[in-house]
Amino acid sequence: MCSTRFSRQFLALALAAGMLAQPAVAQQGGGQPPSPVTVVTLEPQTITLTSTLPGRVVASAVAEVRPQVAGIITERHFAEGSHVEQGDLLYTIDPATYDAAVQQANASVAAAQAQLAAAERDEKRVTELLDRRVGTQQAVDDARTAREQAQAQVLVAQAQLTSAQIELDRTSIHARLSGEIGRSDVSSGALVTTGQTSALAVIRNIDTVYVDVTQSAADVLRWRRRGSATEPGVEDQTVQLRLADGTIYEQTGMLTAAEPHVDEQTGVVVLRLTFDNPDKLLLPGMYVQVQMPTATVDNVYVVPQEGVTRDRRGNPTALVVNADNVVEMRPLEIIEDRGNAWVVDSGFNPGDRIIVAGLQKTAPGATVVPQEREAATDAMTE
Numbered sequence: 001m002c003s004t005r006f007s008r009q010f011l012a013l014a015l016a017a018g019m020l021a022q023p024a025v026a027q028q029g030g031g032q033p034p035s036p037v038t039v040v041t042l043e044p045q046t047i048t049l050t051s052t053l054p055g056r057v058v059a060s061a062v063a064e065v066r067p068q069v070a071g072i073i074t075e076r077h078f079a080e081g082s083h084v085e086q087g088d089l090l091y092t093i094d095p096a097t098y099d100a101a102v103q104q105a106n107a108s109v110a111a112a113q114a115q116l117a118a119a120e121r122d123e124k125r126v127t128e129l130l131d132r133r134v135g136t137q138q139a140v141d142d143a144r145t146a147r148e149q150a151q152a153q154v155l156v157a158q159a160q161l162t163s164a165q166i167e168l169d170r171t172s173i174h175a176r177l178s179g180e181i182g183r184s185d186v187s188s189g190a191l192v193t194t195g196q197t198s199a200l201a202v203i204r205n206i207d208t209v210y211v212d213v214t215q216s217a218a219d220v221l222r223w224r225r226r227g228s229a230t231e232p233g234v235e236d237q238t239v240q241l242r243l244a245d246g247t248i249y250e251q252t253g254m255l256t257a258a259e260p261h262v263d264e265q266t267g268v269v270v271l272r273l274t275f276d277n278p279d280k281l282l283l284p285g286m287y288v289q290v291q292m293p294t295a296t297v298d299n300v301y302v303v304p305q306e307g308v309t310r311d312r313r314g315n316p317t318a319l320v321v322n323a324d325n326v327v328e329m330r331p332l333e334i335i336e337d338r339g340n341a342w343v344v345d346s347g348f349n350p351g352d353r354i355i356v357a358g359l360q361k362t363a364p365g366a367t368v369v370p371q372e373r374e375a376a377t378d379a380m381t382e
Helices: 002-029 096-131 137-169 217-225 373-381
Strands: 035-041 045-065 071-076 089-093 172-174 179-181 201-216 238-242 253-258 268-276 287-304 308-310 316-321 327-331 333-338 341-346 353-357 368-372
Touching: 035 373, 045 179, 045 268, 045 333, 096 137, 201 217, 201 287, 217 268, 238 253, 287 333, 287 353, 353 368
Parallel strands: 035 368
Antiparallel strands: 035 353, 045 201, 045 287, 071 089, 089 172, 179 201, 201 268, 238 287, 253 268, 287 341, 308 316, 316 327, 316 353, 333 341
C-alpha cells in the first residue's frame, strides 16, 4: 500500500517537472535570432557593353633612312633614340667624288656657253654679209643651225650640272620625317650603296599612334547591319587601352578604320584605332588589349561578383532579401564581366537587395537583418 502511494507521488512529480521543463526547452531552441548580412541595393542601368581584343601598337608614320648615293660615311650627326625634326642632318657621305663631278659639269656648261657665243657671232656675221649681198642664204641657214645646236648643248650641260649637284647634295642625308629616330645600323667609315637592303636608321612618329586589333567577321557584320560601316552600333565611340602590366592607359582612343578584307585563314578583320601619345608611353610593337564598345543595353544590373555564386550545374545564382527580410534565391543570366562586377540582364527587379557578405550564415527562406554596404563601411570608419 505504501509502495503504491510512493509510486503515484513520484509519477506526479515527474509529470510536473516535464511540464516545467517544456517551456524552458522551447525558449532555448525554438528559434535562432536573424543573421546579419551585408546587402547592396540594385537599380537598372543603361551601359555600353565592351569586348576585349588583342592588338599591337603601330607608329602613325615611319621613314627608313636610306642612302641615295654610294660612298663612305664620314660622320653621324644625331644621338640614337633622340627626337629629330624634318630636315635635320643625319649622316654625311664623303663628297669628294661628287664635288669633282659638279666641277666637271660646271666646266661643260662654260664650254657649251662659249660655243653658243661663237655660234651667235657667226650667225650675226653671215647675216650682215647677206644684207650687203655678199653672203648666201645657205650660209645664214647653216649659221642659224649651228647656233641652235649650241643652245641645245648648253641645256644639256646645265642638266648634267643639276644632276651632279643633286648627287652632291645627297651626300648629306637629312630627315624626311619628324619623330623618334632609333639606333644607327652604320658607323663612320662604313661603305653604303644605293639600293642596299638595310636602312641606316628608322624614324617613327609616335606623337599619335595606331593600335591594330582583330575582330571576327561575324561581329563586323553585326555592326554594319546596325548602320555603321566601320564602328559598332553604340553612341560612345571612345576606346580604352589596357597595357601589358595590366594598367589602363589614361588616354582614350577612337576607332578610325577597318580593313575591307577578311583573312581567309583566321576569318578576322583588322581594325585600326588612334590614340594620342603625348608621353611617348606607347611604343611600336607593344602588345595591348583594347576594350572595344560593342553595344548599348538598357535595364541591366551591375552586380558585385562576391554576391554571385554557382549551383551544382554551374549556373549563376544570387541570394536576395525581399521586403519581409526573407532570403530568396534568384537564377541569373550574365552578359559579361566588368572589373569586379557582373553585368546581369535577367534575375533582378528594381530595388532588389543582393547579399554580398554573410552568405555562409544564411539560406533561402531564412530571415536576416540586412545592412547596406555603405552603412557598414561608414560604421567601421567611425
